[in-house]
Amino acid sequence: MQINTPFFKQRAHDALADENLQKALGNLKAGFPEKRAIAVDRxxxxxxxxxxxxxxxxxxxxxxxxxxxxxxxxxxxxxxxxxxxxxxxxxxxxxxxxxxxxxxxxxxxxxxxxxxxxxxxxxxxxxxxxxxxxxxxxxxxxxxxxxxxxxxxxxxxxxxxxxxxxxxxxxxxxxxxxxxxxxxxxxxxxxxxxxxxxxxxxxxxxxxxxxxxxxxxxxxxxxxxxxxxxxxxxxxxxxxxxxxxxxxxxxxxxxxxxxxxxxxxxxxxxxxxxxxxxxxxxxxxxxxxxxxxxxxxxMVGSEFQDMLRCIRCSACMNHCPVYGAVGGHSYGWVYPGPMGSVLTPQMIGIEKGGMLPNASTFCGKCESVCPVKIPLPKLMRHWREDEFQKHLQPKAARYGLAGWAFMAKRPALYKPYARMASWFMKRLAGKKGRIKKLPLAGGWTDWRDMPAPQGTTFMKAWKEQQKNGEQP
Amino acid sequence: MVNHMPNSSSGPRVGLFVTCLADMFRPSVAFATVKLLEQAGCSVEVPERQTCCGQPAFNSGDRKTTADIARQTIDAFDGYEYVVGPSGSCIGMLHYYPEVFDPSDSYYQRALNLKSRSFEITSFLFDVIGANALQEQLKLLQFNHKVTYHDSCSGLRQMGIKQQPRQLLQQVQGVELEEMEEAETCCGFGGTFCVKYPEISNRMVSNKTDYISNTGAHTLLGGDLGCLLNMAGKLKREGKQVEARHVVEILAGMTDIPAIGEADYDLAQQL
CATH class of the missing domain: 3.40.50.10420 (NagB/RpiA/CoA transferase-like)
Known part of the structure; x- marks a missing residue:
């Protein structure tokens, strides 16, 4: 079967705009999860x-x-x-x-x-x-x-x-x-x-x-x-x-x-x-x-061995909010949903399958309904580790992470940086308490407002309070 | 506000894990946490050498940075009887620290030790201090509104937080809790997920805001600022008239501070 997994994002975009598909996915949500819950309760x-x-x-x-x-x-x-x-x-x-x-x-x-x-x-x-x-x-x-x-x-x-x-x-x-x-x-x-x-x-x-x-x-x-x-x-x-x-x-x-x-x-x-x-x-x-x-x-003896417990019940995808939003075809190959996000990179290679283990909030719902308790988020994380080691993630994400890590490992630098970011965003928001458009954060502000920070960091305010002996 | 002299209590010595989002976006959440801990008889300290729990690195597959940050956090919180923070997700990350060290590493045992004494705030108050520990303080509070509660994923499924915030909320006068449909479904935040896959995240949060507004609640409550910033941001963009707050703001009686993404509030000017 043709491998379309690298185009996951585009396919998900199309799926979200497809009214027929969305109607069909709505039926799924009301079907299997509710029936499972009743059976398990009994x-x-x-x-x-x-x-x-x-x-x-x-x-x-x-x-x-x-x-x-x-x-x-x-x-x-x-x-x-x-x-x-x-x-x-x-x-x-x-x-x-x-x-x-x-x-x-x-x-x-x-x-x-x-x-x-x-x-x-x-x-x-x-x-x-x-x-x-x-x-x-x-x-x-x-x-x-x-x-x-x-x-x-x-x-x-x-x-x-x-x-x-x-x-x-x-x-x-x-x-x-x-x-x-x-x-x-x-x-x-x-x-x-x-x-x-x-x-x-x-x-x-x-x-x-x-x-x-x-x-x-x-x-x-x-x-x-x-x-x-x-x-x-x-x-x-x-x-x-x-x-x-x-x-x-x-x-x-x-x-x-x-x-x-x-x-x-x-x-x-x-x-x-x-x-x-x-x-x-x-x-x-x-x-x-x-x-x-x-x-x-x-996979036997590897960090992915747990995946071989899978009995193909589909509970993970039935309960997955990502699958429920974009449907199975978005995943671009045979196995969709959380189990597919672990299995697909194994079968088609992480170079082609890397989109899938990243397309998860790690909400953990899949693991919580898996009949053989496969730690699906953990296995997806292992694929991300594999990607990280092979430098497969997009440059922007890699440099962004490296920059953040540099700060997070240096508390003395991190604190003034956090204060500055808080101050800057506060100014950007003005009197409204929220930001409509934030540079470099279009992924967020294209779809939702960014609530404004309170103007300084807790670490700073706490220090001031300790000096003055009272809370602000 | 009430005076609090640090270290004035004979109760357990607690290190506050501020969390980077409370630090940068909503210090009042961390102040509310301190207030609740002190009301529960704890003496609270804020270790200087804390930054972030390391979750962005952990979930991006960068094990080395994760381990570096884990060591820094373990060192910073050495010696505290408890470590408490206003987030199931960040404290949950502290609970993952043993996974990032080889069992032969000296930090492995220390990571296990940190895990055993670190708690999300509502779970700490309810499970460790006791269900009625704040009874006297909570019954003096009034919040005459219908609220709905979003169960954040890590808090719920990793840390077992479900009843704790609800039980504490019910002790506040006037709170009417109306559960939303799919309260346990992810809001679509997911750390970097929301910017890596913004359209899918948007669908998830749109579903969420529908469920929230369907309850007719005045205020959305939750225990994690990541989720709350996401949902509050979407509620605002959609023009829905629901306020969003961290649950500790209600429990600490700090509702005079504007809700998330509401009117202007400058903490710097209060100092």
Whole structure:
């Protein structure tokens, strides 16, 4: 996928002016966070589950090699195959080869952010295999040649009218703005695609080491049709998704559904354990798991290891005031919001991704709702440290910081400087008590007044008071 | 105003962390803090060698400057029983100091020690001195207005400050607290964020001022000057008739001083 992250500022500017988008984002704000809050209120032990989730993920990451190899041998034992992909390119080639092996013309796809990350759809299309997205949101996006703006609600940036138009254009049926009619239309069109598909590709929310199972959680059931009807099922997932046991998996299922949509349990929780066995009623003949690394193993043991705990629930972006203002596309690549601001620089490089970890007030809301307690602001700060060391920040910011630091480290210089600044701004404000335009601070005064200082510093006034023995 | 002889109390010896914004923009907030501490029986001193907590460097990724400033602050506040300041964000930064030192560094233990004895003012009064410590003084105060309270991010989520200012405010006669929608959502200040991403910051603060004015409050209160300058500046630009004050101004009975961004007030002339 094309990387537009360096243009974050321009994209955010456009997003703020886009009335349709702003309307759609308003719906998000009223949706997921409120539902999550209700679900969490109903579960007094939720906080304890978060601690367990954090600790278990930490344990897994300390023993990632052990569990991922256990998972591999169990998949093979069950009759499936495991393919290791170090890079996105490796993963795409492996998947294409598997499709070619069965002479695939079309593949149906369940919702998968890892396949977005590796840019699978474009690659398959360019090589003569037609992918068909079957998650309703992803399907709408594919018709519009668009990309997800959210990791679990991919078409959240669209309104009903957008969907209605896309369906009318592509389905050649009478235009409708009734959600039930549109839904029925999508079901009918997709039904044929499910039956025709040669290969089904899904992601995995978790990979269970003790059984060699993968699991997808969905609310539409499209994933089940994707993976059971075609002869070949390819699971495309990433190495950090492994959990030791089925019981461990259930801990994360409880955390995931509540954190994501506020559901107590997702509607469909579907486990895949190898290909169809003798006597099975249905299921694929071939079962493949493609384990994508794409920079993740570099994070193990680094200051960014905590990020690998992420279970892709989207709570961080649902609660993020920056995401809520500018939407997911502003972030310019696959993963938006706070989790994307940590992950994106890892995957596309800090040189291109540096805008994102800076686009945060460090308000900490994301960390406070994260089901596995990832310290997202701290990790964004680590990226800023990386930028600082590599001198990647804009010159004005670097020199500004250096000048300020020079003063702040010298109290004897700092005090008269602060007094002067206070005096100067006070004069600039005149009698009004506020400044409409402050030189070198347009970022502030273009949008809001600068309240005037009180004319001198506390340090000075305190000293005077100590001399006189009274407070002013 | 009332006379205060320094060091006249037998209570704990407190070092005031002024914070650079109170120092430069609103000394009256620091004076109000001193007054409250003295009313609570503390003897207050203002160490000379303090400047800023170092947060601009910390959040810009400059670890060396952060550590330099942390050492300076740790040295300046050596020996005080408590360190108290009128900001959850700046005191929160003091609490991050252990993170900037290697555990083998001699400043690491001193940073942990500073963390254990540094408090934001409302949390200090309520959690350390006690819920009713200022009962006598507060009940003599009158502020006959509807107020709304913005929970600043660091204070709320890092320092656990939520009920403390509200409980203290309720002891003042006439205060009617009307909670705004999304009181816990960031106002968009974020230190350098507000000038690095001014348009996003503007959207966030515009949402905030809507929620504030929806309450019909006369005064917006908060515990952090960064957020208050941001919100007050936006309220003024939008022409909204809501005053903004640091909560300590109410608690110390210093409402005769004009609110943030209001009419002319020259402290220098009062000296």
């Amino acid at each position: 579960m007094p032990e939720f906080e304890e589950l978060r601690n367990q989730g954090r600790d278990l993920k930490n344990h897994i990451l300390e023993h990632l090699d052990l569990y991922i190899e256990q998972f591999e041998s169990k998949v093979i034992e069950n009759g499936g195959q495991v393919h290791w992909a170090r890079t996105a390119e490796d993963a795409n080639q492996i998947i294409l080869d598997l499709c070619k092996q069965v002479d695939a013309k079309t593949v149906t796809k369940g919702k998968s952010m890892v396949t977005e990350e590796i840019g699978l759809n474009d690659f398959l299309e360019a090589n003569g295999v037609q992918p068909v997205e079957t998650d309703l949101g992803e399907y709408i996006l594919q018709l519009r040649e668009d990309h997800p703006s959210h990791i679990i609600a991919p078409a959240i940036h669209l309104n009903l009218e957008d969907v209605s138009e896309a369906f009318h254009e592509h389905h050649k049926r009478p235009k409708s703005d009734d959600p039930a009619v549109l839904m029925q239309e999508a079901r009918e069109v997709l039904r044929d695609k499910f039956v025709a598909a040669d290969v089904g590709i899904t992601g995995a929310n978790f990979c269970v080491a003790e059984t060699g199972s993968t699991i997808i959680v969905t609310n539409e059931g499209n994933g089940d049709l994707t993976q059971t009807l075609p002869k070949t099922h390819i699971v495309v997932t990433s190495i950090e998704k492994v959990v030791p046991t089925l019981e461990d998996m259930t801990l994360f299922l409880r955390l995931l559904a509540r954190s994501a949509t506020g559901q107590e349990f997702t509607v469909y929780n579907t486990l895949s354990t190898g290909p169809r066995r003798e006597g099975d009623q249905d299921g694929p003949e071939n079962f493949h798991v493609v384990l994508v690394d794409n920079g993740r193993s570099e």
